[in-house]
Amino acid sequence: MKILLTGANGYIGMRLLPQLLALGHEVVCAVRDKQRLSIDASLKTKVHTLEMDFLDSTKSPEIPEDCQAAYYLIHSMASSTDDFDQKEALAAQNFNQWVSNTQIEQVIYLSGIVNDKKLSKHLSSRKNVEQILYQGPFKLTVLRAGIIVGSGSSSFEIIRDLCEKLPVMITPKWVLTKTQPIAIRDVIKFLTGVLGHKNTYDQSFDIGGPDVLTYKEMLQQYAKVRGFKNWIFTVPIMTPKLSSYWLYFVTSTSYKLAINLVNSMKMEVIAKDNRLQEMLGIAPLSYKSAIANAFKKIEQNLVLSSWKDSISSGRITEGLEKYIRVPTYGVLQDSKSVSLHDVGATMDKIWKIGGETGWYYANWLWRIRGFMDKVNGGPGLRRGRTHTDKLFPGDALDFWRVLLADKKSKRLLLFAEMRLPGEAWLEFRIDDSNTLHQTATFRPRGLKGRLYWFSVLPFHYFIFGGMIRNLAKA
Numbered sequence: 001m002k003i004l005l006t007g008a009n010g011y012i013g014m015r016l017l018p019q020l021l022a023l024g025h026e027v028v029c030a031v032r033d034k035q036r037l038s039i040d041a042s043l044k045t046k047v048h049t050l051e052m053d054f055l056d057s058t059k060s061p062e063i064p065e066d067c068q069a070a071y072y073l074i075h076s077m078a079s080s081t082d083d084f085d086q087k088e089a090l091a092a093q094n095f096n097q098w099v100s101n102t103q104i105e106q107v108i109y110l111s112g113i114v115n116d117k118k119l120s121k122h123l124s125s126r127k128n129v130e131q132i133l134y135q136g137p138f139k140l141t142v143l144r145a146g147i148i149v150g151s152g153s154s155s156f157e158i159i160r161d162l163c164e165k166l167p168v169m170i171t172p173k174w175v176l177t178k179t180q181p182i183a184i185r186d187v188i189k190f191l192t193g194v195l196g197h198k199n200t201y202d203q204s205f206d207i208g209g210p211d212v213l214t215y216k217e218m219l220q221q222y223a224k225v226r227g228f229k230n231w232i233f234t235v236p237i238m239t240p241k242l243s244s245y246w247l248y249f250v251t252s253t254s255y256k257l258a259i260n261l262v263n264s265m266k267m268e269v270i271a272k273d274n275r276l277q278e279m280l281g282i283a284p285l286s287y288k289s290a291i292a293n294a295f296k297k298i299e300q301n302l303v304l305s306s307w308k309d310s311i312s313s314g315r316i317t318e319g320l321e322k323y324i325r326v327p328t329y330g331v332l333q334d335s336k337s338v339s340l341h342d343v344g345a346t347m348d349k350i351w352k353i354g355g356e357t358g359w360y361y362a363n364w365l366w367r368i369r370g371f372m373d374k375v376n377g378g379p380g381l382r383r384g385r386t387h388t389d390k391l392f393p394g395d396a397l398d399f400w401r402v403l404l405a406d407k408k409s410k411r412l413l414l415f416a417e418m419r420l421p422g423e424a425w426l427e428f429r430i431d432d433s434n435t436l437h438q439t440a441t442f443r444p445r446g447l448k449g450r451l452y453w454f455s456v457l458p459f460h461y462f463i464f465g466g467m468i469r470n471l472a473k474a
Contacts, residue, residue, distance in 0.1 A: 001196065002066055004104065006030040006054070006095070007073030009037050009394070011153060012110060015188055016071065021046055023192065028064055035321065036394030052098075054091035060098060067102050069195060072109040072133060085125035092129045096136035106139045106201060108194055110187070113144045113180070113206055116267040123267060130204065139201035141194045143187075143276075146208055146269035147218075149290040150184025151297040152386060154253060161251035161382070163222045168231045172242070175215040175234055179269045180208035183290035186282060193280040200279070206271035211287045215265060218287065225291045249374065251382070323415045324403045326425045326441050332453045334440040334460050338472045343410075343434050348389070349471050350412055350428050351405075354398045355385035361466030365459065366398075369418075373399055378419040400426065422449035428471075438468045 003020060007013045008029035017039070020027050030052045031037055037049055052061040054074055074091050099107075112126040119127065126144075133140050147155040162169065190207050194200040213221070216232050223230040247253055277284065285293070340346050353359060359366050370381030381398045391397070391405035397414060403425075404413040410431075416424035422444040429437045440460065444450045 001068050002026045002028065002064065003195075004028050004030060004063060004067045004070035004099070004102075005073070006052070006071060007075070008049075010073055010075075012148075012184075012187065012191075013071075013073050014039070015150075015184060016073075016191055017047070018043070019188055019192055028067060030061075030063075033321075033394070036392075039392075054094050055087055057090070057094055063098055063102055065102050067099075067104050069106045069108070070099060070104050070138075071191065072107055085121060085128065088125045088129050089132060092132040096132065100137050104138050106141060106196065107133060107136065108141045108143065108191060109133055110191065111142050111144045111204075113146045113208070113269045113271060115206070115270065115272050118267065120267050123269075134202070139198075141197075141200045141202075142204035143190055143194065144204060144206045144271075145182055145187055146179050146271070147181040148184055148187055149181045149209075149287065149294065151294040153184060155181070156291075156294055158247065158251045158253055159218060159222050163219055163226065163230055165250060166230070167228070169219070169233070171216070171232055171234050173234050173236050174265045175219070175232065177265055177268060178212055178214055179218070179265075180212050180271050181218065181287050181290065182207060182209045183285040183293065185290075185293065186284040189282050190276060190280065193282065194276070197280075200276070205276040206273055207276060207284075208271035209284045209287055209290065212270055213287060221288055222291055225288050225295075323423075323425075324413065326413070326427065326439075327443050330443060332442045332444060332450070334457075334464055336438045336464055336468045338436050338468055340430065340434045340436055340472055343430060346430065346436060346471050347407065347410060351391055351407070352389050353412075354400070355388065357388070359463075359467055360470040362463050365463060370399060373418040376419045379417055420449075421445045421452050436468065436472055438464065438471070440464060 003025050005013055005017060005020070005027050008017060008027075009031050013029075017027060017029065021043070026048075027046075028048045028050055029037060030050050032051065032053050034049050034051055037044065039047075048064070050061060050063065052063075053059065072092075072095060074095070075088065109130065111130055112123050114123050114127045116123075130140075130142050133142075149156050186209065187207065190205075194205075216234070219230060219232060276282075349360065367381060374380030374382070379396075379399050383396045383398060385391075385397050386395060391402050391412065393402055393405060395402040395405075396417075399416065399418040400414040401417050402412070403415050404411060406412075410429060412428045414426045416426070418424075420442075422442055424443075425439075425441040427437070427439045427441070429439075431437065442449070442453050444453055
């Protein structure tokens, strides 16, 4: 079957793609930026990639007419706190229009559980998208899920940050709200199981794991799986705004996502029926098993995708191509070069930079800079990196975004997503004479930008000098 996979470079899409290929399907990956499809080169040869911006009504993409099914995995919650519902509605309307000239018979949409009488803006938007898609020229299958637990999922990473960093927590009363988490492995089983299943056409199904838990119980069970105890005390005085700041500073989530998550966490998210489990013969994993499986993937360095790699988690709002050409006019630079004795060792170090590895010199200064950025509303260093030794264009790397990661040309180019009075690039390049060139480029925004550059120049001298020396060491 030929399948259109929208949101192919998102958290769910990246997990679903290899499963669809393994089942023998032909997949057309719909992405906003072809460079951002973060999959291995061997996998890219097996798919057709189509650039589509579902928020741009002026450009009608040429979707292959012979597509027979589609997955709708487009969400905008992390990109905005005000108008994400309007963006999601527009994207659904454009989707309906653009697939009208294809042979797509079934569309599968991953939504949220919307059984509570009072819905958050996030869940109301999901329900509205369902209603829009039901008007499309195809049969719709809706899977409604609550919290998805898996390595790299936003929910898992937030729970992980809270439990690992705060053995004692003073929490808002929404931690007593009940929810029904589901393992990412089971979500993928449901998504593939309903494909071509005519008994699921024009129907909506709730999917969830076997456990109904409060958020407090989820935090406590996480600690048990990890082998430690935590103490959680709830207070009624933490407003949604304070709760959002609390999540933002303690975890790796962005502030926009934190606000939308807190508003949704006040609503009960519990599945009302288990029809699909019986229909497909799926027995979902328990919450504890989902946590244990997530850590197996992390320990084996097999995390396929992370919500932190979403472009909406940083400051790049357009395609990577807008930033990939480093400016040369009106910029300030710190350039350093050193001859290498072992190019392979240095390449390995460059490809492991950031995250748990650190920046090879004065990591404590990097942590201070990350804290300052977090306080100022930036991502800080808490995003880390998805893979320990792989980099793809579009990946988040602490407070940088990967623009180019080309081992053949021995070049890594990063763009700063920290809060700055200007724009910054950091490049590592090894030339044919086995010389490593390390260049920090800053395009200041007015006088404030220039003052910032010269104020941090002494720190650059030590940090960048020490970094290139340690990168060059065999």
